[in-house]
Amino acid sequence: MSTPNKIKHVTTAAIFAACTITSQLAQAAENAICYNCPPEWADWGTQLKAIAKDTAIQVPQDNKNSGQSLAQLVAEKNNPVADVVYYGVSFGIQAAEAGVVADYKPAHWDDIPAGMKDPDGKWVALHSGTMGFMVNVDALGGAPVPKSWDDLLKPKYKGMVGYLDPASAFVGYVAAVAVNQAKGGSMHDFTPALSWFKKLQANQPIVPKQTAYARVISGEIPILLDYDFNAYRAKYKDHANVEFVIPQEGTVTVPYVISLVKNAPHSANGKKVIDYVLSDKGQAIWANAYLRPVRPSAMSADAKQHFLPDSDYARAQTVDYAQMAAAQKTFSARYLSEMH
Secondary structure, three states: OHHHHHHHHHHHHHHHHHHHHHHHHHHHEEEOOOOOOOOOOOOOOHHHHHHHHHOOOEEEOOOHHHHHHHHHHHOOOOHHHHHOOEEEEEHHHHHHHHOOOOOOOOOOHOOOOOHHEOOOOOOOOEEEEEEEEEHHHOOOOOOOOOOOOOOOHHHHHHOOOOOOOOOOOOOOHHHHHHHHHHHEEOOEEEEHHHHHHHHHHHHHEEEOOOHHHHHOOOOOEEEEEEHHHHHHHHHHHHHOOEEEEOOOEEEEEEEEEOOOOOOOHHHHHHHHHHHOOHHHHHHHHHHHHOEEEEOOHOOOOOHHHOOOHHHHHHHHHHHHHHHHHHHHHHHHHHHHHHHH
């Protein structure tokens, strides 16, 4: 090969390599990593597709739970991988205290009630869920649909009751808070909840660590302590014979929140994702997935008709979420020591 041709060949190769790198960087620039955005939970599947379609930002699915997400953020504090993180409110409060999330006040900030956002924007609520019983009626073997926390302790429900690990998954901790409040406990005294869980052990409960939606639909877990939105999705979208029960003794409603990760590798994209899930379109996706959006104007009359009557929701209370976050580690330690 003559020298001019050789130079031309090398130059072409270099240009091709540079273009490839530029293309890879461009692709990376249109990504955002979200911890705990599982497609089977709260219809993140639809939300992620809408984000990609409307913003061109690709957000890979991620199946961590809230506790695993926070642990990962803390482990990666000096070299963050995630851009945004979605979790239960108590984990958002803990993440702010751990210094792993950034201040960001997204679009529609002023539409969000004061109790549903960190004052500095370290977390902001997207939607809320009410804890209760997700019941696969066909899997009860003829037993009646349980109506109360006490019902679940009856021998007829042996091997039928499931709940996510309260020491790790936020939904599990919410179940513990709910039964504790219903049984007269407080954020300073979880003895009533621990007493209830101990009694439930006689019924051989199923305790998965990850989202167990599919296991309820299949009948493997006939009764799951879970949120209203998962039960409504099973009933109206997957057409399963599922009922949602707000227990007679009472329950709690809690928000799920999103944060921008501190020193996020794709911070600008992370901000766009947060803006999107709080936009009219993003909030409507939550409402259509049977969640109560943090901006109530996004809830259509059609979406609302899928919920139980307001008279049932009168048994669901909000709590002091900062106290709930502060109590979580102490509760988890007690649960692990007393239940295992």
